[in-house]
Each structure stands twice: as structure tokens, then as C-alpha cells.
Amino acid sequence: MADIIDGRAIAGQLDEQTKADVDALVAAGHPAPGLTVILVGNDPASEVYVRRKIEACERVGIRSSEHRLPDTITQEALLTLIARLNVDPEVHGILCQVPLPEHIDTGKVLGAIVPEKDVDGFHPVNVGRLSTGTGGIVPCTPLGIMKLIHTVIDDLTGKDVVVIGKSNIVGKPVANLLLEEEATVTVTHIHTHGLPDIVRKADIIVAAAGAPRLVRGFWVKEGAVIIDVGITRVPGEDGKTKLVGDVAFDEVQHAKAVTPVPGGVGPMTIACLLSNTVKAARAAYGVNTDVNSDIDRDSGHHTFTASGSLPN
Ligand SMILES: Nc1nc(=O)c2c([nH]1)NC[C@@H]1CN(c3ccc(C(=O)N[C@@H](CCC(=O)O)C(=O)O)cc3)C=[N+]21
CATH class of the missing domain: 3.40.50.720 (NAD(P)-binding Rossmann-like Domain)
Known part of the structure; x- marks a missing residue:
């Protein structure tokens, strides 16, 4: 009989660590990390995932906000919202749920999120860093998959x-x-x-x-x-x-x-989104990310570097 890899339980363990990391930041006098989710249109599957993400934030003490936009929104209006969130000091992570409506250039929108807040790891800078093994934010589902394999x-x-x-x-x-x-x-x-x-x-x-x-x-x-x-x-x-x-x-x-x-993988995706958000907040606060980052604990391969500079 094949063993069943219990993604829910493993995600629960990761959430405990994330919650401890949030508590440590707050105890040190920092505002709790903040995640903003953008949802365009009303695709039922997307609604389920976004609801799960928001609920998960609550469980670990991440502040969350949600921008629900009609599928008639213009690309320009979406880019204006992202530009505002990019400079909002209370927002450490920005996630724009995909797929986006046909008339919107997904690459342009995802590329408009500053790499430091791109908790999905979809920005070309984060993609490039991953492909060269030079840090950056790692996409949630692949990160979750690696953690499951390592169990x-x-x-x-x-x-x-x-x-x-x-x-x-x-x-x-x-x-x-x-x-x-x-x-x-x-x-x-x-x-x-x-x-x-x-x-x-x-x-x-x-x-x-x-x-x-x-x-x-x-x-x-x-x-x-x-x-x-x-x-x-x-x-x-x-x-x-x-x-x-x-x-x-x-x-x-x-x-x-x-x-x-x-x-299996689904719950891990959400748990990794939360840990990526805390990582982004740590980097924004200038808190050492090398010691406590869950990614470093696992493999030591994916050191996150703050502020867009390449590691030495
Ligand atoms: N910008 C962006 N980032 C994403 O990470 C992203 C996205 N867009 N668009 C859609 C996909 C899909 N995705 C899932 C997240 C959680 C579950 C999940 O929790 N699944 C549960 C079941 C959920 C249910 O009941 O429907 C499970 O597998 O146990 C699944 C899928 C994130 N995605």
C-alpha cells in the first residue's frame, strides 16, 4: 500500500511556524505582515481559492485585504491599483489571482507588481532568480511540492x-x-x-x-x-x-x-503563500531572513535577498 502524503497536516505544521514568525515580528514591535489579494471577475473556482487564502491569513495573524473587481475593469485601472499597493507600507504581499479576463495582458499586470511584494513569484525578476539559483521569491505551488517530496x-x-x-x-x-x-x-x-x-x-x-x-x-x-x-x-x-x-x-x-x-498540494500552496508573505515582510522590515526563513531551514538553496540586490 502506498503511503498517503498528508498535505493538510504538513501545511498545518508550516502554518504553526509561520504563526510563530508573525508573533515574533509583532513582539519586536513591527506591524503584522499584510497580504492583499486582487480578484477580477467571479470565476467560482477562483472565489473558493481566494476565500481559503483570506481565511488562512486570519489563522496565522497576517493582515489581509481583498480587492474584488468586475471583469469589465480596464487594464489601466488594474495597473493603477497595483501601483498604489506597490508603495503602500502596510502591504508586504500582492497576489493577483489568475486567470485574468481576455482583454487584460496578464504578463504586463504580473510584471507590474514590484518583485519584493510578488509573493506568487511570477515577476520576471523572481523567475530569473529561480532559474539561476540566486534567491528571490519562489512560487507557492512549486515550493509546496518540494516540501512534500522532502517528507x-x-x-x-x-x-x-x-x-x-x-x-x-x-x-x-x-x-x-x-x-x-x-x-x-x-x-x-x-x-x-x-x-x-x-x-x-x-x-x-x-x-x-x-x-x-x-x-x-x-x-x-x-x-x-x-x-x-x-x-x-x-x-x-x-x-x-x-x-x-x-x-x-x-x-x-x-x-x-x-x-x-x-x-495534498492545494493546502501546501496556501501555506507557502503565507510563509512567502512573512518572508517579504521580514525583508521589508530589514529583519534577518537568513536565520529563520523556512526555505533556508529546508534546503539552504533559496536565500531571499531583500531590496532587489543580487547576493554577493
Ligand atoms: N495568482 C495566483 N496564485 C495562485 O497560487 C493561484 C492562482 N493565481 N490561481 C489559481 C491557482 C490554484 N490555486 C490553488 C490554491 C489552493 C487550492 C486548495 O486549497 N485546494 C484544496 C481544495 C479546494 C477546493 O475545495 O476547491 C485541496 O486541494 O485540498 C487549490 C488551488 C492557487 N492558484
């Missing part, structure tokens, strides 16, 4: 990892994080020829294609570790919708360990 495997040196999916949010950044830890990384996607045979070689599978039950039992090597990043809403037997992952969960009992959906 099962300490040292990734030489491990064969197959990433399925090449998105800017998951596939590409997680591949970079894995490479930083000396894993051998193969990035694939739904157009990759002979995908089952490639996946079957993997010690670790990161399934992030957004294709329900794509990864079947016969794709999985005995003893592999599987991280299922997929979340697709499908109609359930009871008439309600249910969430399914990219992995045929019931077919992978010969794996060493697997993350469930829900309760």
Missing part, C-alpha cells in the same frame, strides 16, 4: 524526476527547483511522445498537466513517489462536483507514496 526523500541528488506539464506556474519553476537539488529532471507535457515509457523511469513523478486521471497505474514504477498537482472539477455521482487529480489514485498502490486530491 519522503531527503536527498534528491541523481534522482530521476519526470515533470508532466510545462506551465509557468508549476512545471517550469518546479523543474528549476529540482535541478537546484541535483535531480535529473525530464520535463514533459501532453504532446510528449511515448509519455508512459518516460514516466515509468521516474523515481519521482510530478503530475501537473491538468488532465484528470492521465497517469495510470502501468505508468508508475514500483516504489515511485507521486505528487499530484491536478485539480479538475468533475460531476460526482451525488450531483455535486468533486475534485480529481492528474493521477488514477486507485491504480498506484505500488507507489511508495502519493499525494491525495484534495488534501
Whole structure:
């Protein structure tokens, strides 16, 4: 029987640490860290995620605010809001929920958030730092994935990892994080020829294609570790919708360990958003980020540098 990697429990532990970090900042006389979430339009899935993020902030003592904007908002108005939040000293993290409406240039909007407040890690400066292994803010889902893998495997040196999916949010950044830890990384996607045979070689599978039950039992090597990043809403037997992952969960009992959906990567994404926000606040306050940062505790690879300067 494969072990189930309990993302909710691991996220809960990370939240305890984040709460302790918030309390320490407040005890030192700093205002609590602040996160602002921007939600454009009323996509039901986005509403659920944003609500979870706001509730999570409350649990750990992060001040949160929400900007709900109609999907008719102009790009200019959105950029004006971001410009204001960029210079607001009470705001340490800005998250603009994606996807954005068609008429808005997502790259332009995400690139308008100053890198120091870009707690999603989507700004080109943070993307570039990640790809060169020079710090910056690491995107929440890939960071959560690394933490989940490390609950099962300490040292990734030489491990064969197959990433399925090449998105800017998951596939590409997680591949970079894995490479930083000396894993051998193969990035694939739904157009990759002979995908089952490639996946079957993997010690670790990161399934992030957004294709329900794509990864079947016969794709999985005995003893592999599987991280299922997929979340697709499908109609359930009871008439309600249910969430399914990219992995045929019931077919992978010969794996060493697997993350469930829900309760795997999703909760970790939110926990990492909170820890990124505290990290951004620490940097803004000039509090030493090298000693206490959760990222440094884990791997020592992703030292966050404040104020946009490159590390020496
Ligand atoms: N700027 C931006 N940053 C994001 O990080 C971002 C985004 N936009 N857009 C959408 C995706 C998706 N995402 C999730 C967060 C939490 C769960 C989560 O908590 N999932 C629960 C279930 C949630 C439910 O019941 O629907 C679970 O897997 O257990 C899932 C998905 C963040 N995203």
C-alpha cells in the first residue's frame, strides 16, 4: 500500500511556524505582515481559492485585504491599483489571482507588481532568480511540492524526476527547483511522445498537466513517489462536483507514496503563500531572513535577498 502524503497536516505544521514568525515580528514591535489579494471577475473556482487564502491569513495573524473587481475593469485601472499597493507600507504581499479576463495582458499586470511584494513569484525578476539559483521569491505551488517530496526523500541528488506539464506556474519553476537539488529532471507535457515509457523511469513523478486521471497505474514504477498537482472539477455521482487529480489514485498502490486530491498540494500552496508573505515582510522590515526563513531551514538553496540586490 502506498503511503498517503498528508498535505493538510504538513501545511498545518508550516502554518504553526509561520504563526510563530508573525508573533515574533509583532513582539519586536513591527506591524503584522499584510497580504492583499486582487480578484477580477467571479470565476467560482477562483472565489473558493481566494476565500481559503483570506481565511488562512486570519489563522496565522497576517493582515489581509481583498480587492474584488468586475471583469469589465480596464487594464489601466488594474495597473493603477497595483501601483498604489506597490508603495503602500502596510502591504508586504500582492497576489493577483489568475486567470485574468481576455482583454487584460496578464504578463504586463504580473510584471507590474514590484518583485519584493510578488509573493506568487511570477515577476520576471523572481523567475530569473529561480532559474539561476540566486534567491528571490519562489512560487507557492512549486515550493509546496518540494516540501512534500522532502517528507519522503531527503536527498534528491541523481534522482530521476519526470515533470508532466510545462506551465509557468508549476512545471517550469518546479523543474528549476529540482535541478537546484541535483535531480535529473525530464520535463514533459501532453504532446510528449511515448509519455508512459518516460514516466515509468521516474523515481519521482510530478503530475501537473491538468488532465484528470492521465497517469495510470502501468505508468508508475514500483516504489515511485507521486505528487499530484491536478485539480479538475468533475460531476460526482451525488450531483455535486468533486475534485480529481492528474493521477488514477486507485491504480498506484505500488507507489511508495502519493499525494491525495484534495488534501495534498492545494493546502501546501496556501501555506507557502503565507510563509512567502512573512518572508517579504521580514525583508521589508530589514529583519534577518537568513536565520529563520523556512526555505533556508529546508534546503539552504533559496536565500531571499531583500531590496532587489543580487547576493554577493
Ligand atoms: N495568482 C495566483 N496564485 C495562485 O497560487 C493561484 C492562482 N493565481 N490561481 C489559481 C491557482 C490554484 N490555486 C490553488 C490554491 C489552493 C487550492 C486548495 O486549497 N485546494 C484544496 C481544495 C479546494 C477546493 O475545495 O476547491 C485541496 O486541494 O485540498 C487549490 C488551488 C492557487 N492558484
